[in-house]
Amino acid sequence: MMTSDSGFEDDIHTPSSSQQRLKGPGSRDPPYTMTQCHDLYSEYEEDHFIHQRNKQQDFLVLNCLSGQTQITAEARCVLVSWLIDLYKYFDLTFESCCLAVNIMDRFLATTAVASDCFQLLGVTSLLIATKYVEVHFPGIKLLLSFCCDAFTREQLCNLESLILIKLNFRLAAPTIAYFLDHFVNWEVSRIEARMEDNIPEEGKSWMIWKDCEEQLLNFERFKYLAFKVCEISLADYTFNRYQPSVIAQSALNLAKDLLREQLNESTIQNADSTHTSTDFLGDVEKTSQSLDDPDLIQQCTHELGLLASLNKELLQDIIKL
Amino acid sequence: MKKLRRTLSESFRRVALKKEDGGFDEICVSKMSTRGCQGSDSLFRPLDSIPEERRVQRTQSGFESFEKHASQVKRVHSENNACINASGSNTHSESPKLRRHSSPSSPTSPKFGKVDSYEKLEKLGEGSYATVYKGKSKVNGKLVALKVIRLQEEEGTPFTAIREASLLKGLKHANIVLLHDIIHTKETLTLVFEYVHTDLCRYMDKHSGGLHPENVRLFLFQLLRGLSYIHQRFILHRDLKPQNLLISESGELKLADFGLARAKSVPSHTYSNEVVTLWYRPPDVLLGSTEYSTCLDMWGVGCIYIEMIQGVAAFPGMKDVQDQLERIFLVLGTPSEETWPGVHSLPHFKPGRFPVYSAKKLRQAWNKLGHVDHAEDLASRFLQCFPKQRVSASTALQHDFFRQLPDNLRNLSDMSSIFTVPGLRLYPESDFTNINTHSKGASCGKQ
Known part of the structure; x- marks a missing residue:
């Protein structure tokens, strides 16, 4: 998948080439794409990250189902799983999906919902999220058809208004999608810095480039795996108590663990592999990135690990790419 | 795609029975939240903690607000139902009784968030989804600009209105137009801005x-x-x-x-x-x-x-x-x-x-x-x-x-x-x- 035959040597250090390269493999449907690799970890991004991180507490809803009489965690799981399929079908961003779930949860914390209206709440939350996030959003008629026309346009519009009033038009919730993107970009800038440091000597260059390529390939898998874990976590009510930044960080930690395990296995079979291809699997905890409570991240990583093992069949392909 | 089209309300009722008719790419997260996972009892807060007697299956649909007091619940409940099921009555012209709850001291004084708090004066302009009027606040007599956004169009609340309202709400600066108020009625959403000439x-x-x-x-x-x-x-x-x-x-x-x-x-x-x-x-x-x-x-x-x-x-x-x-x-x-x-x-x-x-x-x-x-x-x-x-x-x-x-x-x-x-x-x-x-x-x- 990686087109490395020509020109790679010439422009390995220019940002645009590595940018394209990172977009290459595993791009079946990662909804966040790697863009502007250079300059990613700028001061502005860092400020924005801090801003988002501080803001997320205001949008966190604990025990949003505690007042519900008809909506259970299982029902929420079914609905969110369906929403995940829906956002993929419409080719929406992961950001929209995360925001939709957040809107839904915050509404559930204010209002008791009957089980036969729950699906309507799901699509309406998705509609509001896409109106806020996307350039193009799915039409109401189409959304309703995905509910087998069990609801009318008027019902959806009325609920849309009700949600906006109840949430007081507060929609700028920091999402898992944002934090995942931020942390991944940060990792990319780390890899790039390392590449710049390792300007190869004559003769040795081929080996190093091979490593770089391998590393990028592994990085794609790592990124996609973390994303998949985040996606599944949305549907599980257990993870509702964690802040999005904690889940994103934990998912990346888990993805590193899983890949490291798998790579260690393959290293035994193939002594050729060098450690450089997995450099990025080093711990992130030691950096300034991790401002969240390490114990909390550890706990969340552990719980995501259980979740991942329960959903093995979904993740297996990525790990053993 | 056909698999995606489905009503979920049935599955919500059957969810306790587990295992859907499946078909679509199902994420089996529910396993984790319930009993499927070994050793999870100590790890996970039991999710099915809602007492059995509260798990009554209501046949009536609707959305019931938590914020109101018990005595109010019934009326608000029916109001919300009317809102969702669109029985046609004007649900937002509130009864005097309800207003007394929100403003016990002066039941007739105009309040923020109410349509009748502003007097509509001449039309200032017309956009693709909104009409802007000059208006006057009955609360303090100040001039305002009323951006009246039509709802119930093909696609519900316009995305521009959603973004404008949600972003401007948090912005308070002398060089940003001030959003005083948001008024929601059945047919319109009105953003009340300070009037600038x-x-x-x-x-x-x-x-x-x-x-x-x-x-x-x-x-x-x-x-x-x-x-x-x-x-x-x-x-x-x-x-x-x-x-x-x-x-x-x-x-x-x-x-x-x-x-x-x-x-x-x-x-x-x-x-x-x-x-x-x-x-x-x-x-x-x-x-x-x-x-x-x-x-x-x-x-x-x-x-x-x-x-x-x-x-x-x-x-x-x-x-x-x-x-x-x-x-x-x-x-x-x-x-x-x-x-x-x-x-x-x-x-x-x-x-x-x-x-x-x-x-x-x-x-x-x-x-x-x-x-x-x-x-x-x-x-x-x-x-x-x-x-x-x-x-x-x-x-x-x-x-x-x-x-x-x-x-x-x-x-x-x-x-x-x-x-x-x-x-x-x-x-x-x-x-x-x-x-x-x-x-x-x-x-x-x-x-």
Whole structure:
């Protein structure tokens, strides 16, 4: 998948080439794409990250189902799983999906919902999220058809208004999608810095480039795996108590663990592999990135690990790419 | 796709029985939340903690608010049902009884959030999804602008209204139009803004041929002050143009129309390159870049600044994107990989698409820049083709062009107007005689 035959040597250090390269493999449907690799970890991004991180507490809803009489965690799981399929079908961003779930949860914390209206709440939350996030959003008629026309346009519009009033038009919730993107970009800038440091000597260059390529390939898998874990976590009510930044960080930690395990296995079979291809699997905890409570991240990583093992069949392909 | 189409309400009822009829790519997360996982008992808070007696299956549908007291629940409940099921009655004209709850002391006094708190005066304008009226608050007698947005159109609440309301709610600054109130009724959503009597487009129409340089300084300073405030909050306006800059009688400038604005988040593919009127659209966006941030707004600032000084739009493209770009390159020079790293990889850039122009001095294009100290240098900092080279709003405020303004202007609190500083006032435009070059027909990029 990686087109490395020509020109790679010439422009390995220019940002645009590595940018394209990172977009290459595993791009079946990662909804966040790697863009502007250079300059990613700028001061502005860092400020924005801090801003988002501080803001997320205001949008966190604990025990949003505690007042519900008809909506259970299982029902929420079914609905969110369906929403995940829906956002993929419409080719929406992961950001929209995360925001939709957040809107839904915050509404559930204010209002008791009957089980036969729950699906309507799901699509309406998705509609509001896409109106806020996307350039193009799915039409109401189409959304309703995905509910087998069990609801009318008027019902959806009325609920849309009700949600906006109840949430007081507060929609700028920091999402898992944002934090995942931020942390991944940060990792990319780390890899790039390392590449710049390792300007190869004559003769040795081929080996190093091979490593770089391998590393990028592994990085794609790592990124996609973390994303998949985040996606599944949305549907599980257990993870509702964690802040999005904690889940994103934990998912990346888990993805590193899983890949490291798998790579260690393959290293035994193939002594050729060098450690450089997995450099990025080093711990992130030691950096300034991790401002969240390490114990909390550890706990969340552990719980995501259980979740991942329960959903093995979904993740297996990525790990053993 | 067929598998995606399904009603879930049945499954919610059956969910306790587990195992769906499945089919679609099902994520079996529920296993984790319930009993399927070994050893999870100690790890996970039991989720099925709702007492059995509360798990009654209601046949009635609806949404029941938690916020109301038990005695109110019944009525509110039916109100919400009516709202959802649209029984036709006007659910938002509240009964006096209900109002007494929200305002026990004076049951008849007008309240914020109520339609009848504002008296509608004349119509100010009509947009594609909203009508703007002049209005008067019955609470304090102040003039307001009522932006009445029609609901129940094909696609429900317009996305521009959702963004404008959600973004403006958190913004309180003297140079941002103040959102007083949001009123929701069954048919309309009304945003209540402070009333500001004109906008920069009409102001420039009225005083054609270029504004008084001192007034340009005051307007530009306020525009940058407002932008610096929203950019610090990671919000991009994305639709800067003279019509969206309101001007009060005392000369206060206020950023308005946040319908295309966005809070910065995940960077990719969240912006349409359809944003920003062509005349004020930066070259990177014209060339198809979707990766823009605050520098998008700064290009527009440069264009508006030139227009205020010179009295004509900076780049009044007449035809299309190509024409717009050629006008820009004619003055600033056709970009190359040297002057703008990455320009060749932008989607709409093709070698040979543009004649190779060399960069000129800005005063050759707009002579009045030469009449005011530091004016040309400041303009050149906004009008950079390479987005990363554009000056930020907060840096621009420190530019020498503003040096003669009082120092304490930079220490004002957010909500204080610059005209609270003694000595500052708007200059009468007639003091500054001009040749009328401002063509009315094409003013302000009305497209």
